[in-house]
Each structure stands twice: as structure tokens, then as C-alpha cells.
Amino acid sequence: MKKGSLAPNLKLSLPPPDDISKFLTGSGTFKDGDLLVNRDGVRIVSQAETEAPALIQPSDNQLSLADFDAVQVIGKGNGGIVRLVQHKWTGQFFALKVIQMNIEESARKNIAQELKINQSSQCPYVVVCYQSFYDNGAISIILEYMDGGSLDDFLKKVNIIPEQYLAAVCKQVLKGLWYLHHEKHIIHRDLKPSNLLINHRGEVKITDFGVSAILASTSGLANTFVGTYNYMSPERILGGNYGYKSDIWSLGLVFLECATGQFPYTAPQPEGWVNVYELMEAIVDQPAPRAPSDQFSPEFCSFISACVQKDPKDRPSANELMAHPFITKYDNCEVDLALYFTGSGPSLATL
Numbered sequence: 001m002k003k004g005s006l007a008p009n010l011k012l013s014l015p016p017p018d019d020i021s022k023f024l025t026g027s028g029t030f031k032d033g034d035l036l037v038n039r040d041g042v043r044i045v046s047q048a049e050t051e052a053p054a055l056i057q058p059s060d061n062q063l064s065l066a067d068f069d070a071v072q073v074i075g076k077g078n079g080g081i082v083r084l085v086q087h088k089w090t091g092q093f094f095a096l097k098v099i100q101m102n103i104e105e106s107a108r109k110n111i112a113q114e115l116k117i118n119q120s121s122q123c124p125y126v127v128v129c130y131q132s133f134y135d136n137g138a139i140s141i142i143l144e145y146m147d148g149g150s151l152d153d154f155l156k157k158v159n160i161i162p163e164q165y166l167a168a169v170c171k172q173v174l175k176g177l178w179y180l181h182h183e184k185h186i187i188h189r190d191l192k193p194s195n196l197l198i199n200h201r202g203e204v205k206i207t208d209f210g211v212s213a214i215l216a217s218t219s220g221l222a223n224t225f226v227g228t229y230n231y232m233s234p235e236r237i238l239g240g241n242y243g244y245k246s247d248i249w250s251l252g253l254v255f256l257e258c259a260t261g262q263f264p265y266t267a268p269q270p271e272g273w274v275n276v277y278e279l280m281e282a283i284v285d286q287p288a289p290r291a292p293s294d295q296f297s298p299e300f301c302s303f304i305s306a307c308v309q310k311d312p313k314d315r316p317s318a319n320e321l322m323a324h325p326f327i328t329k330y331d332n333c334e335v336d337l338a339l340y341f342t343g344s345g346p347s348l349a350t351l
Helices: 017-023 047-051 105-120 151-158 163-183 245-260 276-285 298-307 337-343
Strands: 030-032 035-038 041-044 068-077 080-087 093-100 129-135 138-144 196-198 204-206
Touching: 068 093, 151 196, 151 245, 163 196, 163 204, 163 245, 163 298, 163 337, 245 298
Parallel strands: none
Antiparallel strands: 030 035, 035 041, 068 080, 080 093, 093 138, 129 138, 196 204
16 A cells, blocks of 8 residues: 555544454554555545555555455465465455475575565566565465466467567567566576466566576576476586576577477477486487478577577577567567457456
8 A cells, every 4th residue: 555645633533442353454554434544654545546546566565465365276386376366455466376385495495586586676577576475384475467377378278379479479578588687697597488477468477486596797607407307408407507598598499389389399209208308318419499491480490590509608698689580570560469368269367
């Protein structure tokens, strides 16, 4: 809730103590008609404000878990769940990620890392974190609700995404990566379709920093081995040093998969990969995947080829890729991602 004008001389007529609970919100604010009182002072809200309260901003610090109503579970993962919740006062929807902390030490460190990154990241292309809480053995993180789900969810509806829409999606992801790499010195380390979220406004945002690494500078290197193996770069699989360019490899695989409707590496047997090591060997030993030139434009083929160079030194940065002909090809075209997201397959849960 935003602070309003104070009325220091206003005298309050409070109800009897045994009847006061019905006037209190979970965050401890007393509300009676157009009167709001909390530890920050007194606020008189207009009738218009009462009907349409100001939306919660990331900078607001008066959020409380008690001010949210659970709607439904929208996701599950290792050690936690994600619920759709609604703020009682504003009616806004949020995603509430709840992680039980009775997990191994390495997982707790990942969660601490995610909290640090969430709290410090303010970018239109990164999912907003509003507030985090620790209560009764669990960490609760209030995140921006992306009502279109993930790119992975969307891909299951449409199977393939045409180039003009891919370019528009990719431009937003590149801006998010450039922010993480250049401004925050963060390697995401787990870029994949399920960690790219979309909404009915046509926005695409990066999420899930549980295995991200913060480096000292834009030239820093990391050598830990975490993340999803499918999209992992060859240098990471080999266990050597790696940097921001490892995210670019993952980006190339993600968008090649979105274009073709299938993961770029094919298992040698019909029943699939025998184990993860067989896949990892293929990524390291086989030639890098390519976009079929008879199915896609030269610009798209060139873009994918640039991303999946085996030697990370040969891969462009996120900033350099934003000037690639594939990304700029549709700049003068009216590519409406909002209409595309909402018009393809079952309607989105815009609520």
C-alpha cells in the first residue's frame, strides 16, 4: 500500500477491542470506510481509490503473506511449489513460490543465491520479485505472475513458432541476458524453455535463478557443474572454466527447438537416450546442431550457427546478437506477440 497524506489532528473513534479484528488486515492496517491507519500514519482514501486501490509496486515494503488468498497450485519443482495467489486489497495476482528448507546444503545455497538475485534485479525482461519471507521452516517468494505460463507450455500448444515471432521473443530474451551479464554479472546457467515466461501482453521474461552464478566482472569465469544437461554448453560439460557465452549456447538450442518443434539432439535409439551421459557425449563430440537451410531463412540459420559455436570465444555476446540480421529483420513489421500468445491454442489464464 502506498503512503498517503497524513492527518495528525484526526481523532479516531475505534470500536470495542473485542470487535476490532474485523477491521484489521493481515499486515496490521486498520481500515474503516475511507480511513486507513497503520504504523506509518493515517490516510484518507477517496471513493475512487477505495474502488480501485493503487497497484502494488516492487518497491512497496508493506506486503504480508496474510494479505494473500491462495487460488491454485500452478507449478511444482524440487523442494517446493508455486501457487497463484491474489492480493486481498488490490485484487492483483501473483505467483507465490514456497520452498521448504529441510533440504540439503547445496540446495539451500542455491535458494540463497536466487533470493540475492531476485532482490537486486530490476529489469523489464526479468521476472519481478516483490518480497521474500521466511516462516515456519519455509522460504516464500512473491513473484510477478506471468499468465501465459512458460515458453515450454506454449510450445506444447503450437508445436513450432514461426520465425517472425521467434525473432520478437528472442529480442526480449537477449535484452534480459544482456542485463544479467553486463549489469549484474550473472550467468543464468539454466536457460531453457520452461524458464522463459510469457504473458497476455506479449512480454517474455527470464526466471528461476536457483543455479545462477554471480561473477566479479563481465570477464569472469565459473567452473561449477549445475543446471539442466540438455541445454548445457560443451565447455561446461567438460568441467572447464566458462563464462557468459555458455548462456548463448543454451539460447541457440532453445530457439532451434522452438523453430523445429523438437530438441536439437536426436537419441541414437528409438526409445530415447540411455542415460544423461550419452546425451552429454553427443553435445561434446558431435558437430553442433544446425537449422535446416531448406526450411528456414539464411538469417535464422546464421543466428543459430553463431550461438552454438563449440568454442565459446567464437560466440557473440547478447548485445552483439541484438544487432544480428535475424533479430533486426522484422523491425519494420508489425509482429504482435500479444495477439499471437493469446490467439494460439487454448486461451491464456488472464484472470
